[in-house]
Amino acid sequence: MYTQLEQRGMHEPPVNVSTLRKMKHDGEPIACVTAYDASYAALVDAAGADLVLVGDSLGMVIQGHDTTVPVTVDDIIYHSRTVARGLRRAFLVADMPFMSYTEPGMALVNAVRLMQEGGAMMVKLEGGDDQVEIVEHLARHDIPVCAHLGLKPQSVHKIGGFKVQGRDPDKAKEMLLSAKRLQDAGADIVLLECVPNEAGKFVTEALDVPVIGIGAGPDVDGQILVLYDILNITKGRTPKFVKNFQAGCDSPYLAVQAYVREVKEGDYPAPEHCFS
Numbered sequence: 001m002y003t004q005l006e007q008r009g010m011h012e013p014p015v016n017v018s019t020l021r022k023m024k025h026d027g028e029p030i031a032c033v034t035a036y037d038a039s040y041a042a043l044v045d046a047a048g049a050d051l052v053l054v055g056d057s058l059g060m061v062i063q064g065h066d067t068t069v070p071v072t073v074d075d076i077i078y079h080s081r082t083v084a085r086g087l088r089r090a091f092l093v094a095d096m097p098f099m100s101y102t103e104p105g106m107a108l109v110n111a112v113r114l115m116q117e118g119g120a121m122m123v124k125l126e127g128g129d130d131q132v133e134i135v136e137h138l139a140r141h142d143i144p145v146c147a148h149l150g151l152k153p154q155s156v157h158k159i160g161g162f163k164v165q166g167r168d169p170d171k172a173k174e175m176l177l178s179a180k181r182l183q184d185a186g187a188d189i190v191l192l193e194c195v196p197n198e199a200g201k202f203v204t205e206a207l208d209v210p211v212i213g214i215g216a217g218p219d220v221d222g223q224i225l226v227l228y229d230i231l232n233i234t235k236g237r238t239p240k241f242v243k244n245f246q247a248g249c250d251s252p253y254l255a256v257q258a259y260v261r262e263v264k265e266g267d268y269p270a271p272e273h274c275f276s
């Protein structure tokens with residue numbers, strides 16, 4: 001009973017939503033990374049990652065698709081269950097895949113599956129104002145939610161490619177208003193992908209919940225990267241925000257440790273990884 005009370009006394013207690021909020025409050029950068037299996041989950045956990053995401057990026061880096069669109073709820077559950085077995089301290093978030101949250105009832109059923117079958121502690125969905133009702137419904141049922149704004153890869157066919165979002169000041173303002181509405185609806189984390197530094201900064205300053213960035217500049221509460229980008233496994237052209245942390249490191253463990261250290265010390269992202 002209340003094992004968590006015992007764990008609180010541990011040298012490195014498991015990360016939970018309160019830890020993440022405190023890190024924002026204290027100005028301690030949150031180091032996040034994706035993982036898709038138990039071995040890498042154990043490695044990134046030992047290397048000091050605070051939050052691990054079973055992202056639908058697995059469609060691209062594991063399954064070999066061009067986009068995240070083909071990923072299913074069963075795919076995420078399979079990988080999340082394996083990642084959960086490898087983690088000790090890091091907080092586990094699982095992605096809600098394309099079309100798995102088109103209405104509140106369906107979103108709740110799928111989110112519950114990710115938590116009960118996949119071991120996730122929070123679900124992430126790509127959303128704007130259209131997802132406020134979904135987030136509200138999940139939050140009312142005590143499902144922790146991360147709302148993903150900016151570039152939403154599940155919308156790639158609608159947007160017409162993987163493009164920087166929020167460069168137009170009106171669009172940036174819309175993004176900020178959506179972020180606030182999603183927070184008010186109960187989102188516990190906001191994730192911003194591919195936005196100019198300035199947008200990352202003003203969304204982060206305006207919100208009480210932690211803001212995690214990927215290509216959102218240095219002025220957010222934490223950073224996330226796809227593990228295979230950190231390890232330079234991804235072939236071909238990579239986005240501007242990607243840094244090869246494997247260069248000069250003898251093992252994947254040391255590469256992830258270098259990433260965590262650079263995030264914590266504010267050395268990553270550097271200007272060459274940012275959008276203006």
Ligand code: KIV
Pocket residue numbers: 034053054055056057058095191214224225226
């Ligand atoms: O699917 C994923 O891995 C993500 C990250 C890129 C943030 O959403």
